[in-house]
Amino acid sequence: MMKFLFMMIFMIPLCFMKNMFWLVQMMLFFMMFLFMNLNLNIMCFFNMSYMFYCDIISFGLILLSIWICSLMIMAGESLFKLNFYFNFFLFNVIFLLIMLYLTFSVLNLLLFYFFFEASLIPTLLLIIGWGYQPERIQAGMYLLFYTLFGSLPLLMGIIYIFNDLNTMTIYFLKFFNMNMYLLYISMIFAFLVKMPMYFVHLWLPKAHVEAPVSGSMILAGIMLKLGGYGLLRVMIFLQEVNLKLNYIWIIISLVGGLFISMKCFCQVDMKSLIAYSSVAHMSMVIGGIMVMNYWGFIGSYILMISHGLCSSGMFCLANINYERLHSRSLYINSGMMNFMPSMSLWWFLLLSSNMAAPPSLNLLGEISLINSLVSWSNISMILLMMISFFSAGYSLYLYSYIQHGKYFQGLYSFYVWFISWVFIIIFALISFKYDNFKGWFYFYLILNKK
């Protein structure tokens, strides 16, 4: 485990050398394949040392974060072409990857908090530094302050636990029961803001839209899953209070997910639509974690991974459109099938995964979540039905608005060639189903790189 940390730390000097942009990205791919070859054991913590550990959730999320960071660098190649502080951009990406890697793999709850907060700083730098609209300042403020407002009580809760239990090791927390209401609220509020839950979701559309493509990818891909991971870790010693109070969070997130799905239909901005769909998917994840049964746990984990891959891919596709047409609006981006028919394949595959169509991984996650939520209460059937229906609705809406129809008459000319790396995401989605992460290696062999 430490070997990956040192590999990432030693990539930092590499970011500042000349002509090393693609080398850094290749090394991140390489690191991902190395990481995949760790021994994976479903039922316990493995690879434990003094500070680090890995279990099934950490493994998947670290793999996802390394994957998305390497794709971020690929997506940010326009920064390299235009020579816009790409050295510092690489440093930001590697630093963010180190922080995320450490968040998911340290044994100490306080260190988890430390790296959880520390991953905010490079994200903020990415949004405000490389974003391209004046609203990004407000977006960065919203991101920082919503997250800090939630996570400072988390710090209080963690230190309270330390003073009470004299241990911070995540593994030992399952032997204790800290069932106090105030502690419960302070511990989970941070993760609910990060997820985001419906009432505290306002930072997400702003931050996702104003971020550059790399920032949007990492935000949608991993930063939301930090909240889910934290919830899964912290629930262990808060089980009884959670069983009393979980209906609040489930109802807020499910009804909120319904409202957000309906709001997706009103969006004009492509990225805004994808951002709101993230909130809707995450609302189901919150529901799945809060009901505290095994199907819910598995469903939320699978939905987190698949949503990370899917949303990142969609943001990248939206950016490909933006680079050509210089607009994210649905009125201008219409009839794209006339110009980039191969792109419509990727739009279709990713949007069908987004609406949880077979054979994507999202389907597995949503079916497990529907099972777990309906087993908790029959009435949630109505809400889940509506959320799934509307997610299919807005995915198709986005697809048909962008691809079909007549193109905007004001288009002049643009570059139709596109980068064919998005397909890896799709194959990843399919290959996950066969429970064999090593299948990715074979797809890398047929990667078409320029």
Place this chain on the structure above:
Amino acid sequence: MFFFILTNNNSNKMFFLFILFFSTLISISSNSWFGCWIGLEINLLSFIPLISNSKNLLSVETSLKYFLTQSLASINFLFMILIKFSLLKNFNMNNIISIMMNSSLLMKMGSAPFHFWFPNIVEGLSWMNNFMLMTWQKISPMILLSYYFNKNFLIFMIIMNLIIGSLGGLNQTSLRKLLAFSSINNLGWMIFSIMISENLWLFYFLIYSMMIFMMISLFFLMNMYFMNQLFINNMNFFIKLNLLINFLSLGGLPPFMGFMPKWIIINFLLINKFYFLTFIFMMTSLIIIYYYIRIIYSSFMFNYFKMKWVNLLMKNNMSLINLSSFISISSMILSTFIFM
């Protein structure tokens, strides 16, 4: 070299600088309350020549205001010491005399609710004098505070410090006043730490003064006094990064060095079961971070409209600044080598 900068390149004032350092030592290490009072008076007497500059009418007014407020506080302190000697035979700390003594010391420091002179005066001082005012001048009142304090009164003062320090800085554009309000806020953290232990206060104080020194030396070298100057200047990339890191560190965000003292103080707050107070500490910290980020907008954004004709002549002591920002980033990790 460092002392030369502190006296604003006027070596006549080095004598007064020496007396200033000495007076604090007298005040801290005296056996009797009279010795403390003498140290405070000498402190006042030696700081006035440091800040007075007869060419500038504003600095004359500033030194007069400083003299008036500090001597008022000293007189109060002396009077309360005498009352304590003559009337009180026991060492009970929960009485009105301890409140009065603490109030006079709080006024010496510039803590709320006696803070009104503080932003006024920092507006009239140069950056290095501000540095002395914000760091060294706090030492002797703090330590004297720890000798005889009234816990309930001080907790109330801490809350007032935090709130005034955070809300007062929201409408400021002068960088000196912003740092003054942040200093008032940090006084709240420091007063709590000195109620726990002097060692803890020393830890917080050293890290705080190091961070303040890095920021003030950066502003001093760039000769910046107001927020709009941050946008006019054509700063090179490393200075911007340095500014960014220092302000985020002062706000207490991980992974920078400024997170460590706040974390340890929260630990002691929760050990002593001050739950609501901890919540106030956290939330005022958020407001402070808001106005720090307003200052560092110019370093966050890489493509704002820059004026290219303003060329920033940095003197050749950038290595100190680079070293200091390196320490800021990596000190959390380096500290694990010290403590383990």
